[in-house]
Amino acid sequence: MSVVRQRVFRNAYRDSVELMRIAAEVERFPGVIRAGLVMCTPANLAIVAEAGLSEGLDPTAGPNDMAVALAADDDTAADAAFERAATLMRGAAAEAAGEGQRFVPTTISEALADLPGANVALISTPGTYATAEAMKALKRGLHVFLFSDNVSIEDEIELKQLGVLKGLLVMGPDCGTAILDGVPLGFANEVRRGGVGLVGASGTGLQQVTCLLDAFGAGVSQAIGVGGRDLHEEVGGLMMLAALERLVADQGTEVVVLVSKPPAPSVAAKVLAAASTATKPVVVNFLGGDAEAIRASGAHAGTTFEEAAQVAAGLILGSPLPPLEDGHGNPAELAAGLVPGQDRIAGLYSGGSLASEAKVVLKGLLGAEVAGAQQIIDLGDDEYTVGRPHPMIDPRLRSEKIEEAGGDSRVAVILLDIVLGYASHPDPAGALIPAIEAAREAARRDGRGLAVVASLCGTVHDLQGFVGQRAILADAGVRLVASNARAARLAGLVVQHTAMRGVPA
Amino acid sequence: MKAPEPMTTAAAGAFPLRRFAATRISQSIGSRLRMPGGEGTIEGVYRSVVNIRWGEGLLTVAHEGMGGVPNGILVDPPIAFDQIGLVLGMRAQCDGTALRVPGASMVVFLAAAASWSPAMPVVRGLTMAGRSERAEQALKLAAEQAPPVGLGPLLVGLMDGRTSVGSLGRASARSLAKVVEALAEGQDERAISAALPLIGLGPGATPSGDDLLVGLAAGLAVTDHPLAPVFAAGVARNARGSTTSVAESYLLHAGRLEFSEHVHAAAVAVLTGPEAELGRAVTAAMAWGATSGADLLVGLLVGIQSSAPGVAGRLRACGDEGNVAT
Numbered sequence: 061m062s063v064v065r066q067r068v069f070r071n072a073y074r075d076s077v078e079l080m081r082i083a084a085e086v087e088r089f090p091g092v093i094r095a096g097l098v099m100c101t102p103a104n105l106a107i108v109a110e111a112g113l114s115e116g117l118d119p120t121a122g123p124n125d126m127a128v129a130l131a132a133d134d135d136t137a138a139d140a141a142f143e144r145a146a147t148l149m150r151g152a153a154a155e156a157a158g159e160g161q162r163f164v165p166t167t168i169s170e171a172l173a174d175l176p177g178a179n180v181a182l183i184s185t186p187g188t189y190a191t192a193e194a195m196k197a198l199k200r201g202l203h204v205f206l207f208s209d210n211v212s213i214e215d216e217i218e219l220k221q222l223g224v225l226k227g228l229l230v231m232g233p234d235c236g237t238a239i240l241d242g243v244p245l246g247f248a249n250e251v252r253r254g255g256v257g258l259v260g261a262s263g264t265g266l267q268q269v270t271c272l273l274d275a276f277g278a279g280v281s282q283a284i285g286v287g288g289r290d291l292h293e294e295v296g297g298l299m300m301l302a303a304l305e306r307l308v309a310d311q312g313t314e315v316v317v318l319v320s321k322p323p324a325p326s327v328a329a330k331v332l333a334a335a336s337t338a339t340k341p342v343v344v345n346f347l348g349g350d351a352e353a354i355r356a357s358g359a360h361a362g363t364t365f366e367e368a369a370q371v372a373a374g375l376i377l378g379s380p381l382p383p384l385e386d387g388h389g390n391p392a393e394l395a396a397g398l399v400p401g402q403d404r405i406a407g408l409y410s411g412g413s414l415a416s417e418a419k420v421v422l423k424g425l426l427g428a429e430v431a432g433a434q435q436i437i438d439l440g441d442d443e444y445t446v447g448r449p450h451p452m453i454d455p456r457l458r459s460e461k462i463e464e465a466g467g468d469s470r471v472a473v474i475l476l477d478i479v480l481g482y483a484s485h486p487d488p489a490g491a492l493i494p495a496i497e498a499a500r501e502a503a504r505r506d507g508r509g510l511a512v513v514a515s516l517c518g519t520v521h522d523l524q525g526f527v528g529q530r531a532i533l534a535d536a537g538v539r540l541v542a543s544n545a546r547a548a549r550l551a552g553l554v555v556q557h558t559a560m561r562g563v564p565a
Numbered sequence: 566m567k568a569p570e571p572m573t574t575a576a577a578g579a580f581p582l583r584r585f586a587a588t589r590i591s592q593s594i595g596s597r598l599r600m601p602g603g604e605g606t607i608e609g610v611y612r613s614v615v616n617i618r619w620g621e622g623l624l625t626v627a628h629e630g631m632g633g634v635p636n637g638i639l640v641d642p643p644i645a646f647d648q649i650g651l652v653l654g655m656r657a658q659c660d661g662t663a664l665r666v667p668g669a670s671m672v673v674f675l676a677a678a679a680s681w682s683p684a685m686p687v688v689r690g691l692t693m694a695g696r697s698e699r700a701e702q703a704l705k706l707a708a709e710q711a712p713p714v715g716l717g718p719l720l721v722g723l724m725d726g727r728t729s730v731g732s733l734g735r736a737s738a739r740s741l742a743k744v745v746e747a748l749a750e751g752q753d754e755r756a757i758s759a760a761l762p763l764i765g766l767g768p769g770a771t772p773s774g775d776d777l778l779v780g781l782a783a784g785l786a787v788t789d790h791p792l793a794p795v796f797a798a799g800v801a802r803n804a805r806g807s808t809t810s811v812a813e814s815y816l817l818h819a820g821r822l823e824f825s826e827h828v829h830a831a832a833v834a835v836l837t838g839p840e841a842e843l844g845r846a847v848t849a850a851m852a853w854g855a856t857s858g859a860d861l862l863v864g865l866l867v868g869i870q871s872s873a874p875g876v877a878g879r880l881r882a883c884g885d886e887g888n889v890a891t
Binding site for chain 1: 608609612613628643645653712714715762763764765766767768769770772773774806807808809810811813844845848849851852854855856
């Protein structure tokens with residue numbers, strides 16, 4: 061027999077997101093059947109009553125009071141859930157009020173007064189305000205890590221020109237990743253320190269290269285994101301050039317890696333000219349770019365993120381390196397259960413640069429026409445993130461797409477990236493398993509096979525646990541390979557294999 | 566044995582005197598505040614805002630960066646209020662020249678403050694079609710940034726006509742559709758009755774339904790809708806005791822067609838601003854509170870085009886029980 065109980069918190073306010081988060085957590089508590097957390101306005105109490113959770117509610121509860129109302133298996137479960145709710149609310153209150161924590165500044169001036177030695181400002185305001193804040197930071201002599209997007213290219217140019225003038229870095233706008241003196245900013249992985257300095261106009265590209273360097277046994281001195289537009293004609297690579305100059309001068313950096321989608325030709329020429337005069341080896345990965353032009357400048361070319369990492373690690377460690385473990389996978393084995401008509405890859409990506417790399421790899425392998433017919437989606441793109449968090453944080457949209465792909469009779473391979481590290485979902489592999497199993501089941505019911513190929517972008521030191529994440533995917537029958545480029549290639553080979561054998565009987 | 570110090574004294578001892586200069590005072594409260602002998606009680610303390618129960622209303626002291634509030638005083642410098650020993654229940658006094666909270670040694674000097682009008686300006690010169698076109702443009706921008714909670718999904722549902730808007734969105738859309746229909750027919754009492762289920766509805770310190778109603782009143786006011794004064798006043802009358810103090814205060818001022826500065830900015834930008842300014846205004850609006858911006862924009866954008874054909878129908882479609890996840 062279940063019980064209905066409420067607890068009223070007098071004169072308590074929390075914002076709506078906080079209320080819903082706490083309510084969801086209470087509802088997940090063992091023994092709780094359903095729960096709600098509302099301000100006790102008449103309208104909200106009517107909803108609580110409709111949900112059957114109002115019986116016994118203190119009639120003196122008023123609009124400025126907050127109530128946790130729940131149905132639970134028994135009184136013991138209800139009491140435990142109320143305790144949990146109270147703890148969560150205390151936590152939220154302390155967070156809101158800054159209780160028990162050090163002073164949290166609200167302006168750059170306050171922050172500098174509190175920490176006079178600071179030399180970097182991380183700005184993550186809505187784009188409208190970001191330029192002004194970045195400008196203030198630069199004028200106060202701070203490097204800027206600009207996580208915000210929706211900053212106009214005109215503002216970006218102005219900020220970067222000021223940065224150049226003052227000898228400061230402007231990392232961004234829309235910069236997702238950096239590791240400065242070992243401190244990760246934004247989405248970044250726990251990589252070993254070492255002699256490779258990186259500059260990237262590519263967020264997950266930078267993450268992939270730093271993680272693969274770690275896997276090869278090399279370490280990172282600095283990883284400087286510059287924002288995806290830095291190598292556009294209008295911006296002119298201002299920050300890639302400035303960062304390159306810094307890394308060449310940096311005593312802790314022995315080899316420099318530059319990562320970007322293909323730059324504007326004039327900017328590529330400028331960057332390669334600067335690389336050619338560098339006093340340290342420079343490895344250049346312009347995704348889908350002209351490797352010959354890179355080599356002609358005297359730099360080392362890495363056509364994929366993996367190759368860039370392998371070349372850079374080899375330069376640091378003193379010898380060409382053997383390939384990473386995890387092999388390349390066997391396309392014939394993966395194609396075994398496929399039936400006629402399964403000729404498509406569903407590449408469902410959380411990392412934009414990784415999706416771009418997959419397209420480049422598939423184009424090289426399958427040719428432009430066949431590669432163009434594949435479905436390689438960056439689910440972090442603006443069109444997919446309206447009203448919801450980025451897929452590296454929230455796996456729900458990707459799970460939906462995986463299930464959809466399972467129901468599509470043309471899909472032979474689901475291709476995934478699983479990105480670990482700071483700011484990513486705490487269990488990105490585990491969160492996708494139910495969808496992967498549902499997709500497989502849908503295909504099986506339809507008499508089809510379905511291959512799932514993935515790469516893990518992370519290191520053994522990442523919070524999510526690299527080994528555990530790998531085991532979760534392997535247990536679910538996901539074919540894991542060591543890099544995104546390999547995963548894309550394996551998916552392409554599966555499709556190619558089925559085509560070449562006239563599709564298995 | 567020495568008796569323990571009262572908490573307020575201990576708090577005051579731990580923090581130096583905090584002196585603020587009021588930079589702007591809302592005209593709506595200025596005359597009341599400058600009369601000597603006023604007294605109130607601290608009811609809420611946040612980083613940038615202090616709410617003081619002042620007679621039957623709420624007085625808000627906020628950092629200048631928060632923008633004008635109809636019931637408020639803006640102050641400088643932006644010292645965090647939650648770090649200076651203000652405690653709920655502390656007494657606040659005003660002698661006409663300064664507002665003081667003796668328990669926390671806080672003083673706000675009023676003399677140099679400018680007067681700011683919270684009355685919503687009226688934007689004229691646009692046809693209904695023109696207003697509607699601009700509101701739709703703003704709706705599209707807002708939908709792109711809408712949060713997945715509060716009435717964010719309703720913004721998206723109104724824009725694309727197919728997104729699931731959730732139970733709160735459906736309930737709000739149904740009520741709002743009835744309000745819009747009644748307003749179109751000139752039925753002020755029916756519009757007020759239809760709005761009542763929205764008062765105090767939803768999560769948050771300012772429940773989503775209240776933010777929506779403030780936005781709706783603002784949309785009607787800025788377009789000089791003939792029923793704006795009577796509708797807003799009717800909603801305000803009914804809000805007393807039916808929602809949180811903060812939301813009630815905003816609704817009471819909305820009842821006099823008085824709104825926060827950021828609501829003015831959004832309403833005017835929607836109707837008159839160039840495209841870039843509209844984008845900035847929508848983005849800025851989305852940054853208000855956790856969901857308040859999205860909630861308020863639903864009301865504002867519906868209010869601006871309340872007489873346009875099809876608005877009520879779209880709301881009804883969003884409020885339909887069949888509106889579930891697509």
